[in-house]
Amino acid sequence: MTSDSFDDTELGQLREHGIVLFAKRVIFDARPPMPADQIAAVQAVCAGPLPPELLALWRQTAGGRIDYDLHLRMNGCEEAVSWTELFWNGSDTAQTLRGWIAHELEGAAQAPREGAWDGKLVSLPIGGFEDSDRIYAVVEPGADHGHILAWKQGLPQPWVHAMHEDGMTTLAADLCAAFDVLHLDEDPLEAIGDYFTGQALLEYLDERHEAHGLSLELMDRLIAFYRRAMVDWRTPLADGTLGGDGPLSRIALRHAIATDDAALIDRLAAVDVALDGPLLGSAIATDLAVSHGAHAAAAALVHAGAPVAPDALDAIDSALSPDLAAMLLAHGAQPSATAIAECVACGAPAAARLIAEAYAQAHDDLPAAYAAVRDDLLAELEGALADVRTGEVSHYLGADELAHRIDHLQTFSL
Known part of the structure; x- marks a missing residue:
């Protein structure tokens, strides 16, 4: 079956409801494919060819929304990067593809450099969240062509444990690999808080079912497909190998703090999960536990030797x-x-x-x-x-x- 789960007829039905599957991830509120003339206009401002994976995306949808978790190291901090929109022309917000390209061109024109600038972008903004987070595709010829970069705005000093300088890092070697990095830390059907990853997609699907006739069967199967992006830290915890996987360990540790689970803290410590180092922004585990009111977890962390x-x-x-x-x-x-x-x-x-x-x-x-x-x-x-x-x-x-x-x-x- 196409996309491992849906045949062409079902993909067409999902498309009618603004849902597109790309690189094993769900795009919702999806736009129609990008017209050739708009692709050509973007290509005209790039220093090199548009990456083939980006062209493949735009030939399915000019943009839309995504709803996954993404954590990256920036400036020594563990940053939650918000990549919730794929920029598209015609958006009724400030985050239009054309608008962001104009923003980047203006910034590039003002940047100090040796010699004349040819007016071409080396990094193309393709998504992000408002003004604070952006995702770029490298469009400069060379070894980094097609790489996907993540940029995050630093926050003022009064924001405790926030990153205070702008940060940028490589997300993946290409767009499909970048989509593969997107994941779900928690099961959206068993949310542990009032606001959770997956909430926007589930609300969108409910509205499509109630007001536009999306079948419950197809909706349930799409949710099951979406939930395949959930990370599994419980299996390596059970077999004692979790401590060797830093990113997965940090997800498990954040879960233990979010649920104030002292027993889980003890289990994580027993398999050598690192209890030091940044866990959210610059906050270490004990910082996060105390500030979030997870007092049982905080005490367990101290008992386990966390700094x-x-x-x-x-x-x-x-x-x-x-x-x-x-x-x-x-x-x-x-x-x-x-x-x-x-x-x-x-x-x-x-x-x-x-x-x-x-x-x-x-x-x-x-x-x-x-x-x-x-x-x-x-x-x-x-x-x-x-x-x-x-x-x-x-x-x-x-x-x-x-x-x-x-x-x-x-x-x-x-």
């Missing part, structure tokens, strides 16, 4: 027990006024007092340092609550939790 960063207590967003706070302090976390205020706000006064005691042993400015951070945090929370109460904006905490945190800060005293 604790000096600023591990500076990104608290849920009530921390004094036992965990003491454990983190004993293994390398440094007490700070920020940690004290965040514990107070989250309703963990015992942990706040323990951290304050540790801070006072090394500093003589505890009251003033705490008051300064508390006042800044109060202003931030009060501003957020006022915005939420207008009904025009939302906040991940919600109005009630924002109000609780404000009350905690206003009534606590050292």
Whole structure:
């Protein structure tokens, strides 16, 4: 059967619903094939020939949406790269293929160089997400021709554990290989959070079924095809080989933290999964566990020998027990006024007092340092609550939790 799962008739039915299969991955909200004159116009601005895999894609669809996980190392960080759109001409957003080409041409014209520029692009933007993430095909003749590159925008310094400088790395040697790198960390039919990879595709298919007659049988088979991109870290965990696969180990470790599964942390440590190094952005495993409120996982990580960063207590967003706070302090976390205020706000006064005691042993400015951070945090929370109460904006905490945190800060005293 064509594409391992569907015959030509079924592929035609999927195409009628805006679904195209390419390199064993699902493209949805797919555009018609790119006309020859538009392909020629793109070719005219490239320093070398368009890669054959890209031409094969465009002859199936001029663009559309994809919904997979992609993690790459950039600037020493473990970055989640958002590749959710294949750029196409005629998009009603700013992310049109023609618009991105114009953007790249403008940037290339302004770039410093020796000698005159011939007006041709060496890397062609073909997809990404808004302004923050882009995927490029190398169109310069030479050994790298056809390579697929991933670029990600750095974020401002206040974004903790974010990559703060723009990054770029090679994704794969060609477009088909790049699609093969796209995967699913988790089963979209057994989501562990409110927002998950696969959500956009499943919602699209539901709408096509309910409003446009996509058959349930074909939809279910497409979902089964889509789920073949799920990674399997459980088998190598069971046979004791998971520790030898870094990318797969990191997916398993992120899952253990997302589910706050201390027993799984113990199993991962037992097969020599690395517990150090960046796991999401620059955050190591204990950073991620503490900031995500996975306190059982955090304790298990420390028991298993995972390193604790000096600023591990500076990104608290849920009530921390004094036992965990003491454990983190004993293994390398440094007490700070920020940690004290965040514990107070989250309703963990015992942990706040323990951290304050540790801070006072090394500093003589505890009251003033705490008051300064508390006042800044109060202003931030009060501003957020006022915005939420207008009904025009939302906040991940919600109005009630924002109000609780404000009350905690206003009534606590050292």
